[in-house]
Amino acid sequence: MATVTPWEVKGNIDYDKLIQEFGVSKIDERVLKRIEKHTGELHPFLKRKIFFAHRDINFILDEYEKGNKFYLYTGRAPSGKVHIGHMVPWMFTKWLQDKFDVELYFQFPDEEKYLFKKDLSWEDSQAYLQDNMLDVIAMGFDPKKTKFLIDTRDAGLMYKEGVKVAKHITFSTAKAAFGFKDEQNLGAIFYTAMQAVPAFLPSVMKNKKIPCLIPHAIDQDPHFRVTRDVLPKLGHYKPASIQCRFLPGLAGMTTDGKMSSSAEHTAIYTTDDPKTVKNKVNKYAFSGGQATIEEHRKKGGNPDVDVAYQWLMFFEEDDERLKQIYQDYKSGKMLSGEIKAILIEKINKLLAEHQKRREKAKSQIDKFLL
Numbered sequence: 001m002a003t004v005t006p007w008e009v010k011g012n013i014d015y016d017k018l019i020q021e022f023g024v025s026k027i028d029e030r031v032l033k034r035i036e037k038h039t040g041e042l043h044p045f046l047k048r049k050i051f052f053a054h055r056d057i058n059f060i061l062d063e064y065e066k067g068n069k070f071y072l073y074t075g076r077a078p079s080g081k082v083h084i085g086h087m088v089p090w091m092f093t094k095w096l097q098d099k100f101d102v103e104l105y106f107q108f109p110d111e112e113k114y115l116f117k118k119d120l121s122w123e124d125s126q127a128y129l130q131d132n133m134l135d136v137i138a139m140g141f142d143p144k145k146t147k148f149l150i151d152t153r154d155a156g157l158m159y160k161e162g163v164k165v166a167k168h169i170t171f172s173t174a175k176a177a178f179g180f181k182d183e184q185n186l187g188a189i190f191y192t193a194m195q196a197v198p199a200f201l202p203s204v205m206k207n208k209k210i211p212c213l214i215p216h217a218i219d220q221d222p223h224f225r226v227t228r229d230v231l232p233k234l235g236h237y238k239p240a241s242i243q244c245r246f247l248p249g250l251a252g253m254t255t256d257g258k259m260s261s262s263a264e265h266t267a268i269y270t271t272d273d274p275k276t277v278k279n280k281v282n283k284y285a286f287s288g289g290q291a292t293i294e295e296h297r298k299k300g301g302n303p304d305v306d307v308a309y310q311w312l313m314f315f316e317e318d319d320e321r322l323k324q325i326y327q328d329y330k331s332g333k334m335l336s337g338e339i340k341a342i343l344i345e346k347i348n349k350l351l352a353e354h355q356k357r358r359e360k361a362k363s364q365i366d367k368f369l370l
């Protein structure tokens, strides 16, 4: 049995079942065609169903086609170092920003993980905030069209709106949506109201109704389900969303449905050096290969459970190359060590570029603050 909540993701996740449970819609061919009409091409994450679900994306496109542009909203609660799994929705958000030429509001709820994690001190959450902002800037978002919203720093603007949301959420709604028990602290119960704020704050600031599209990993959906119920009561549009599945951790999908930053050896951090990446992948990446070379040549590998192949689906953009790797690995022509070598090179290239931009980001934070 898998668990998927905003605070905990574990086990082998059945994404079709999750669509049913959460009541979201599958991204079908029609939606893909509609997106492609505007973007000219489809991001590999769409082609490969890594972004696989949505709420109300047709509303966003209807309005866009009428000339009413949307804005993007996503976020990151600082609680640890950023890993390559976190980069997945941000890569896609950057693509959407470029293709649709729209603004992005990026929330850093610097109180969230402080409230939800027993062992996280206030000082640590603030240090991670500074650190995590560098990774977000390094994604390449356009500083002219991107604004950071930091909950405690921008409280003067945000709290007032959060209160308006909170008034419309009862404790029983919060319990049902998030599974809270009576032991839960008050801040944690209130928190979802703050995550709702960026879904309409630009409309308040600009005094006009602007559609909001939220790219996010599917575990965040309960927040926005609640948000969607409340916002019309405040005179705002319901936010739309486009949702992705998780990059599995190194141990593989059956045990590591989602890469976790608290389990050092299941994650690749954005700051890992090439040698660390190589060692982690070679040592820990769950292999779909056979026990001996002879057996592998005969029976072939299983790409569907092989972490190296699964990660290449996220990070190898070339469809033809990916297909070739799939065939060669499945037929036994390509060995486990070989597919891992391809992955290592891919990740190290991605991280080398990211790390360069991350260094530069140190002097750019001010450009993104409100």
Ligand code: TRP
Pocket (backbone or CB within 6 Å): 006, 073, 074, 075, 076, 077, 078, 107, 108, 109, 112, 195, 214, 215, 216, 217, 220
């Ligand atoms: N709750 C998210 C986290 O745990 C952070 C977040 C805030 C977020 N607003 C968001 C994520 C909007 C996606 C979309 O990191």
